[in-house]
Amino acid sequence: MENINPIPYFTLLDYHQETLYYDITNETIARSSGLFPSENILPIYYDRKCLFIIKNENYFPLTQFKVIPIDSHKVVLHHNGYFGAAEPHTWELIFNRSEIAGWEIFECVEYTKNKFSASLLEHAWLSKFNWQLHSSDKIHKTPNGFYISDKYYDFIENQHNLKKLYTDTTNLTLSRGLMVDSYIKYNPLIYFVVFGDEEQKELARESIRSLINIGNYTGDICIITDRRDMHSIIPDTFPGQLHIIHDHASTRIEMWRARYHITKFPLFEQYQPILYLDTDIVCNDTIFPVLEGILTSSKVCAGTENHPGVIIIPSRYTEAESVGRSFFAQEGQYPNIEYGFNSGIIGIPNLAVARTAFEMVVRIITRMIVTGQTDGWVDQAVLNYVTYKLDCIDEAFLSPHVAVGTGDNVYPYVTASKRPTLIHFWSTHKHERLPRIQSYITSTIQERAEQ
Incomplete structure (x- = not known):
């Protein structure tokens, strides 16, 4: 020796x-x-x-x-x-x-000694075969290779595959003798847009509280805001990182537009999946299955508004301006499904999937602001129109995971068979919304503690 x-x-x-x-x-x-x-x-x-x-x-x-x-x-x-x-x-x-x-x-x-990519060690990886998540603490180097959980990979055998991590940090294919494995990087980010009054800040705080205490979320969080007091919105014990991006919006439509402006911030390029949540969203169950489904989708994910018992005016494409009726009428053709989707929850596998659509949404909304077409739920109508025209919307996955909350009840999706993961309290009166959400989260946390 x-x-x-x-x-x-x-x-x-x-x-x-x-x-x-x-x-x-x-x-x-x-x-x-x-x-x-x-x-x-x-x-x-x-x-x-x-x-x-x-x-x-x-x-x-x-x-x-x-x-x-x-x-x-x-x-x-x-x-x-x-x-x-x-x-x-x-x-x-x-x-x-x-x-x-x-x-x-x-x-x-x-022989050139392998420069082991830090990207492999720093993130969790999801197997594309059995959808098992391998956290970063399950990945470690040896002198001649590395382990992902109990599977050993040889450096030389995988030198070409590892080099690809320097240009494509999202996917990884590895050889293991006669076997092959494929992984996708799991580095989630959940983001909010918080402009204006104190209630929006407190709603965001409650939504994050539900993500941490009910959803078991440990990834990073980003808040796009004009406020200077958002750093205290998450507890010190939270293991993820909080990113604050300061932006400006003076009207309601500009606030809506901000959720699509993420393409101008390099921060978002390093994450996958990415989940946007309105501040009146409560996480009602473990969030990982939703994030996993978004990550493995090839399109932007959103939930259609088919919640019997709560929707007074159905969000049908042929009837509702809120889901882009006028846009589709101009085209002379409507989507081949009945209901449009809500823009309060948007799942993105990675920024590349959403980039073109989001940039087009921003452009159209900006033009509508300039021309004074600002009535109604402008951003939701534009997003429905653009994503269907670009064929980049997946409304099937997320829909059954989302319920609608009112002042006294929760209404699941029409085909839902399991506990909803996310509850959108948009159907609650504004003056009731914050106390209703606070009460719901507190009681749910107590119920889970007693189980």
């Missing part, structure tokens, strides 16, 4: 470009990392003098194997009087050759 040799060294490839490894258990040379890679099957290196492996940051020469150079980039291996051959249909090198032909020659490729 010695310290790792500091001079340049090489890996060895067979004629199929498979890297040679040393199987510590069987004391043999293997072609590739095996059916299931492990820390006992290590890549072989060559320093122009001998073969060696690196284990626990130490250098172990493999002196039982003699290296004979053919030229500056090719070698043959000799052991017990015979040359080693990478014969087809066998995993191990076979030392039974007296002459050198094609299978006995190995290519030397200079």
Whole structure:
């Protein structure tokens, strides 16, 4: 055992470009990392003098194997009087050759130590196979590879895949011997837009209280606001980070427009999924399934307004201006579903998915402000129109997760079969809204504590 040799060294490839490894258990040379890679099957290196492996940051020469150079980039291996051959249909090198032909020659490729991407260690990753979430504390490095929970991945085998993390930090495909795994980064952000009076601040505080105490949310939060007193809105014990973005809005429509202006803030590019919530939203159950569903959707997610018993004027595309009736009438064609969606809850897999739609929404709303077309729920109408025209809206996933709250009841979605995750108290009278939400959250927290 010695310290790792500091001079340049090489890996060895067979004629199929498979890297040679040393199987510590069987004391043999293997072609590739095996059916299931492990820390006992290590890549072989060559320093122009001998073969060696690196284990626990130490250098172990493999002196039982003699290296004979053919030229500056090719070698043959000799052991017990015979040359080693990478014969087809066998995993191990076979030392039974007296002459050198094609299978006995190995290519030397200079090894560049892997610069392990911090993106892999800093975030949680969601398996695309079984949707299991692997938190960052379940991911750790070893000298020759890394673990994601109980699965071991070899550095050399995945060097090309890991390099992609420097340009695409959202998805990761990894090799594991004959197996393959695919992950998507889980780094959620929930954001609010809070302008104006004290009640909006207190509503945001209550919504965040429900996310933390009922929804078990531990990710980051962002508040877009014109207020200077928002830093105290979350408890000191909250593990996530609070981002405050200061913006200006002097009218109700400008406040609505601000929720789509996130494309101008670089902060949002690092997160996925992203969830926008109105301040009168209560989290009523664990939030992770909703965030997971948004992350794995390929479109912007929103919930349609089909809540029997509470909607007095149905939000049908052919009837309601609040979901873009005039826009679709101008087109002479309506969406192929009956009900429009509410813009108080918007799920975004990542900013790239929503960027074009949000920029178009901002442009249209700005033009409507300039031309004085400011009656009604302008942003919701525009968002319904734009996302359907661009074919980037998923109204199926989020709808059954959302209920509507009134002063004395909660109305689930028409096809909901489970407890609603989010309750939107838009149907509560303004003067009742804050005390109603405070009371509902407090009683729900108490009920959960007693279970």
